[in-house]
Amino acid sequence: MLLVDYVDPGHSWSNYSVLHAGKDNTPLAVEMFHHEPTIFHIGSVPNAKVRQGDTTMTDNSSPGREAFGDIAPALADYTDRILFGEVWLRKELSLRDRSFVTVAALMALYRSNELPIHLRKALDNGISREELVEVITHLAFYSGWPTAHSALLVLRRVFEEELNRKP
Template identity: 70%
Template sequence: MTDQPTPARSPFDDIAPALGRYTSEVLFGEVWERPELSKRDRSLVTVACLVSLYRSNELPFHLKRALENGLTREELVEAITHLAFYAGWPTAASAIAAARRVFEEVESSQ
């Protein structure tokens, strides 16, 4: 995946090199590679959590990653729609806006 943080590209390296290293090596290097869940399932769980917690800064990256990990646009939209009833309408509305931007970006780059 091209957007995956690496030690050289981590957005934290300039100010927090340890956080950049933990992101690259532990989070994406160990946690995401554990075999107990597929990357597709991990992406669905992550997107659901980010939507529910209204983590709009991280959501676009993980929506792109979810598409790369095999989730479809329809599945992501359905998950966000479902979460509207559990996480709140405003969080779902914001997530749909982010998804729209990500889908347009992905479509235009193909």
């Protein structure tokens, strides 16, 4: 993770973590980690500078690059910059709300390849296990029993993985 320094006389916090970096490792979005997490586009944060040498993340480490950057680098770049670097960070919906919408859409459209990633992201964004089960139960009547059944099987695996990761 890259650390970003931000100096603003009106604020006491100064450290942000980079959520995504562009092809040239330019920070696209940062999150302050001293207070309540808040998402910013680095272009809207004046005087933000990446600290040299403060990286635990390689240039190849990003959601798009990890998923398919080896065979579709342009699509990986669009995924990282536009989907996760812009769309997910728009202020009109919280990350929690975006996770609800995304899980519901993936379930209803039978997109089981992407569903585990977004179920984990939903848990990370504050959606409870019970809420995820309820959203799937509710959508069974709108998207069909097979989509709900498949989503519950995926959710069970995500829950099991989560339990196995805890110390």
